[in-house]
Amino acid sequence: MTLRRKLLFFPALAIGALVLFMAITLRPDIPVKPAQSKARSVDVITLKQQDIAPKVTGFGRVTPKLTWQAIAEVNGKVIYRNPALQKGQVLPAGTELLRIDPTDYQLAVAQAQADVSAKEARLAKLDLDDTNLQATLAIEIRRLTLSRDELTRQKNLRKKGLTSQSDLDSEQQAFLSQQARVQDLQSQIKVLPDEKRITQAELDVSRLALEQAERNLEKTQIVLPVDSRIAEVNIEQDQVVTPQQVMVVAHGLEAVEVDAQVSIHDMQTVFDTLVDATGNGFEQKIHQLDASVALSSGSFTREWGANVARISDTVNLNQATVGVILEIALSDKKHAGIAAMPTLVNGMFVKASISGQPVSHWVIPEQALRGDKIYVMEEGELVVLPVTIVFRSGNHVAIDGALKQGQQIVINDLLPAVPGMTLEAVTVDGENVDQSGIEQSRVDENSMEQSRVGEKATEDDV
CATH class of the missing domain: 1.10.287 (Helix Hairpins)
Incomplete structure (x- = not known):
């Protein structure tokens, strides 16, 4: 009985060897996976010179360009006071505000x-x-x-x-x-x-x-000379006035001014782009500047065009800023001819933007700047170049340094950024690079994964 069991071992061994031989012979060939690239995918732009105007930002408060004061030149009792003479009221030119006893x-x-x-x-x-x-x-x-x-x-x-x-x-x-x-x-x-x-x-x-x-x-009749908003009223009916007494203060509606405080260095950068084409000096050059003011309050945002009227006579020593006085025309009119209530009123805090003349510079987007350096892809490798920031304008930066036309600037933030690391451009100037080779690698990788799953299942069956 024991000899018979020992003789059964050899047929079982032969059957096992046959099954293993058939499994090895019939299994599919394992695809060879190509070596996976370690290059970092990046977005690049082509460096080129562009005409760009420096733009500086400042802040200031709105003040009326025209402030009119009704100062009494005669004395007497006020026998008439306009019912509409109230603080904040908008009145047209020619409105009689007060009348002093003329007897x-x-x-x-x-x-x-x-x-x-x-x-x-x-x-x-x-x-x-x-x-x-x-x-x-x-x-x-x-x-x-x-x-x-x-x-x-x-x-x-x-x-x-x-x-x-x-x-x-x-x-x-x-x-x-x-x-x-x-x-x-x-x-x-x-x-x-x-x-x-x-x-x-x-x-x-x-x-x-x-x-x-x-x-x-x-002079016993006080008449408003221009369309104005009443800012202050210091008189009542039947009150006796004396000469030199300020009775009413009104603000003109035609224009307002903003004394915007701007960095001295930034303002000098803007002035350097101006051209003295008229030969009349600095006062004529500043009119080449483009300016605007913006008011933001919650979800409300509005912008007005402005003219650079003049430069303030004082410099803020604490903040190292110079005052640039901007003039904003408020041309909105009501159908009756009375100036409409302007959005810009006395005391509002606004943001002022001042732009110079366009000048040719190396220009990159703000996101491509890494402090005082930029990333450049040369022959598929990362090169870190130091640059000098000339000025900013919106989301763009004018830079200077050892730069060449056509260099590929990396706009991604690489962490870590090791000089000499391998890079692969995915987009160039916002356009996608041909990805057919990358897609084929992904297909082969998927096929190999499926083969591994099949091989694992066969081994389990065995």
């Missing part, structure tokens, strides 16, 4: 007019007297001539003894009287121009007094 000034105007009329009448009377005196003088001169002739005749008769001495004396007295009359008229006519000049001067003074009285009367 005293109307009386002064009437008195001045009466004085002017009196001086004009006196001047007219002097002109008439001049005419009358001239006519009278001509008559009296003729009479003097006749009296002289008569005196001469009387003297001749006296010499001949044909008249008495008393007649000669009477004629002599008449001649002297007529001569005195003519001299008196000539004296009156001589001083008459001086009297006219004096009266004319007095008339001029009276007319000036009338104009002053009329101006004072006009």
Whole structure:
């Protein structure tokens, strides 16, 4: 019995060897997996020079370009106050805001007019007297001539003894009287121009007094000169005002200004791009700058175009900033002609952006910059290059350094970034690279994985 069991071992061994031989013979060939590449996939862009304008950012508060103050120039009681005269109210030009009691000034105007009329009448009377005196003088001169002739005749008769001495004396007295009359008229006519000049001067003074009285009367009405927003009211009806008292403060609606504080270094970078094409110096160059201001509050964001009006006269020593004064025109109008309520009002804190003229520079996106270095792919390997940042403009950076046209700049953040490591470009300038070889490798890898699964199942069956 024991010998029989031992003889059964050999047939079982032969069957096992046959099954193993068949399994080895019939199994599929194992595909050879190619060596997997260790290159890091990266996105690259082609380096080239572009025209880019430096753009700097500053912050400042909105102030009205025009601030109008209603300062009392006369004194008196306020007898009228516009019901719409309230802080924050928008009023059109020509609106009467206040009226001061004009009675005293109307009386002064009437008195001045009466004085002017009196001086004009006196001047007219002097002109008439001049005419009358001239006519009278001509008559009296003729009479003097006749009296002289008569005196001469009387003297001749006296010499001949044909008249008495008393007649000669009477004629002599008449001649002297007529001569005195003519001299008196000539004296009156001589001083008459001086009297006219004096009266004319007095008339001029009276007319000036009338104009002053009329101006004072006009000053009793306070009228808004431009479309404005009322900012401050310091007067009430029936209150007595005195000269130099500030009654109302209003802000014009046509334009506002922003004193934006900008870094001195950044502003110098912007100024360096300007060209003095006009030959008129710095004041004309700053008008080449482009500017805008933006207001953000919660989900509300709005932007306005601005003009660089001037540079502030002071520098902030604590922050090393210079003030750039921007002017923003607010042209929105209501259908009735009154300026609409602007979004930019006094005191708002806004962001200002100022751009210079475009200049050719090496330009890369902000995401490609690694501090003061950039990653460059040369012949499939990583090269780290130091660069100098010239300026920023939005999401782009102008740089300088040992750069060449056409270099491939890596925009991915490689961790770790080892110089000389192997790189493989997946996208170039935003366009995908041909991935057919990569896809085929993935297919082969999947096939090999499936073969491994089949081989494992066969071994389990055995």
